[in-house]
Amino acid sequence: MELTRAAIHSFANSCSKLKPEIKGTAYKSLEKTLQFKPNEFMDTSKFIYRLATILSVNTTAFIIPIYSEDYETIKGYYPILPQRTEVVEAQGEPWLRYTFANGNKAAIELSRVGILTQYQYKDDFFGDGNGALMPTLNLLDIQKQGIEEGIKQSAMIRFMAKLGTNTRSEDITKERNRFAAENLSADNVSGMMMFDTKYSEVKQIDSKPFIVDADQMKLIQNNVFNYFGTNEKILQNSYNENEWNAFYEGKIEPFALQLSLVMSNMTFTPNELSYGNQIFFTSNRMQYASNTTKLQVSTQLFDRGILSTNQVMDVWNMAHVEDGDKRYIRKEYAEVNKLHDEGGDNNADSEKKGISEPNDTSAAGTAETNI
Structure with missing residues (x-):
């Protein structure tokens, strides 16, 4: 199926x-x-x-x-x-x-x-x-066959004609073919149907399309969805x-x-x-996220040294870049494993000095810059 x-x-x-x-x-x-x-x-x-x-x-x-x-x-x-x-x-x-x-x-x-x-x-x-799915599969098969047969039957019979006399079956077949050829084929350009007194009645059958119950079809489909999760x-x-x-x-x-x-x-x-x-x-589950979510995750996690540049590139399904495996944290910005080498301790001391000695304008300026 x-x-x-x-x-x-x-x-x-x-x-x-x-x-x-x-x-x-x-x-x-x-x-x-x-x-x-x-x-x-x-x-x-x-x-x-x-x-x-x-x-x-x-x-x-x-x-x-x-x-x-x-x-x-x-x-x-x-x-x-x-x-x-x-x-x-x-x-x-x-x-x-x-x-x-x-x-x-x-x-x-x-x-x-x-x-x-x-x-x-x-x-x-x-x-x-x-095996537990087989009853649902059988219902799907029966439903499909019913749709096919219904469409065939609704599209097959257009007119019903009643002969006024008893006629042999082979003659009925010949007469049906003759009647259809003269009245129902493309050769009948007039659009008018005519028949003689041998027919006591001719009526058109109002053909309606076969429609499967939508609720029943939805129930069967849900059985499949539930089974396969x-x-x-x-x-x-x-x-x-x-x-x-x-x-x-x-x-x-x-x-x-x-x-x-x-x-x-x-x-x-x-x-x-x-x-x-x-x-x-x-699995990179972020490939299925919205662009808004991707942007939030990329910026928030990159700033905190959780994602590397290449991992952010993966989020956006882009090619990796050279040295893209390095991680950065806001300093603004420094490589994680080089914080001490780039004066992390000195910056911290400057902040303390700027707060404790507000009259020292140079120290206060350093603290404000770091913040």
């Missing part, structure tokens, strides 16, 4: 903008691979989009690590469809056996695999599927910043959090995790 596909697409499309980053020294060299091309066939956007789509459709998505020749060093990641996988046991350990599109099979220890799930309840590894404005890209923030908090952020945990656990050892190594996915 186009409605369910649109709901899944808007979610996956928003997730595809997430940026993977690696914290810590272990596997830091893998960060660029994650940010540009996690595997031979997908860039990062397609990789995340497909994971989000598989998760929404199947409520389970697998991530397979791609190893170097030593079978220890990870050099990439690949998403696997759950329909092509099965969990088997070998020597007391669970393995994931999967089939590629070309029919080739492979297997890997389940402990090395990343597993994303939704609606996980009965199974230890898989989500419970989207979205709404009409998100699907049509007509949301404002508050509506986007609500969608992000309820839908995008939980996916980003689960993906971060899954990929961190499958990439790093427990010891590496204990030292703060992790993979996390970030």
Whole structure:
């Protein structure tokens, strides 16, 4: 159904903008691979989009690590469809056996695999599927068929004619075709319909367009929106910043959090995790804010040394600049890590002197300038 596909697409499309980053020294060299091309066939956007789509459709998505020749060093990641996988046991350990599109099979220890799930309840590894949505999908299908049939029927019959005598069925067909050709075709330029006494009655049928009950249609659509955690404005890209923030908090952020945990656990050892190594996915949520909000955030946080120049450029979706990672604070203005070198202590002393000795005009002038 186009409605369910649109709901899944808007979610996956928003997730595809997430940026993977690696914290810590272990596997830091893998960060660029994650940010540009996690595997031979997908860039990062397609990789995340497909994971989000598989998760929404199947409520389970697998991530397979791609190893170097030593079978220890990870050099990439690949998403696997759950329909092509099965969990088997070998020597007391669970393995994931999967089939590629070309029919080739492979297997890997389940402990090395990343597993994303939704609606996980009965199974230890898989989500419970989207069976709860099937009644709504059936209603959507029946509704669509009803619209199609209603349009066909309302557009098909225009006139009804009653013959005054008993006639064989094949003769009725011939007479209908003759009557339509002489009276209802484009050749009848006069616009007048004429018939002889063999017809006892001819009447025009007032055709009315088929209209589906709007309230019923809205109810069914809302069932889909509720199930996928979205709404009409998100699907049509007509949301404002508050509506986007609500969608992000309820839908995008939980996916980003689960993906971060899954990929961190499958990439790093427990010891590496204990030292703060992790993979996390970030999003510049300010891209969806109004220009007024962007301006307020940019000026207020930049002045206080919270945002660097390049981070402000990110807010406005502009290219980074040279030395843009430096932070500044009102002085007016000084680089944060050079406050002491540029006379921060001396300025503070001048302020004190100007306040305690008001007759000293030079000191008072310094304090006023600093303020």
